[in-house]
Amino acid sequence: VRRCRSPAGCSARCSSCARLRCPRPRPEEAVIALNTDRIGHRYPTYHYEVSREKIREYAAATGVWEDRYTADPAAVPAEEVVAPPTFAACFTVGRGDIFSDPELGAHWNLVHGSQEYDCSRAIVAGDLLACSPSIVDIVDRGKFELLTFQIDCTDARTGEHVLTSRSVIIFFKNQEG
């Protein structure tokens, strides 16, 4: 039986599954469930300014050593400090506005399922990126749910596409989080 996941519960007709009498979860199996009404929701665009220091920190944390990361900043122009491909994790994975969205119902009993980055160009120090998050999908897999969200990042100065991040987060149900 597909359980209605509307956090508000169901009255005459369920807004989530559109059934007249939808099976609510019994109290003893009260689930922490995401709200599928949020599929397609777009969050406000936020901006991220890429700093040379953050690139250096991130590169070091993933064991990437290049002279341009550790060189004297006066000797290497910012645009030559090219971030590692997964640097975008700093501003795309675990974005606060998705995880703190009371309508979505995210919680901390989760693991990262998969991650994709499609890059039109590499990120460099000094970039100002305009990032637009949206919920792509929420799929119920029984003991867990899969949340897919996407963040499109463009150059805030030129409008050109820089990268698209797509994350799948696995939320476990029926456990303390």
Added chain:
Amino acid sequence: MPAFDEVEVGQQIPSQSQTIEQAHLIQYAGASGDFNPLHWQEEFAANVSPTGGIIAHGMLSMGLVSRVVTDWAGGPEHVARLSASFRAPCPVGATLHLGGEVTAVDADARTATLAVWAELDDGSKVVDRRSSEAVVRLT
């Protein structure tokens, strides 16, 4: 970086291995801003971790896979796409074996597609090569 004409399907790129210590997770948490206690607090991890213990950030494994790719490609500016499917958890103290293999070349776009992976000693797929890939722009 490798020349496009020298890249062939089936070719493996130089592999790397790295043992993941708690200090790596702390450093990664600070650098990325991902402070999920699953990666540093034993009591929390005992309740929710798939292993019952602290596990590495998926993105740390992906970052290390990324390093193997960029070391081969000659820098991060050559990577057009990177995807990682996190199948198995990586516990603290485990050694990750990181690698990649060319699965396709596109003569028009002058790109190479690689299956990439991060695996434990027992073959557990932390980053699963069957659904993780990199696309590298070559000249």
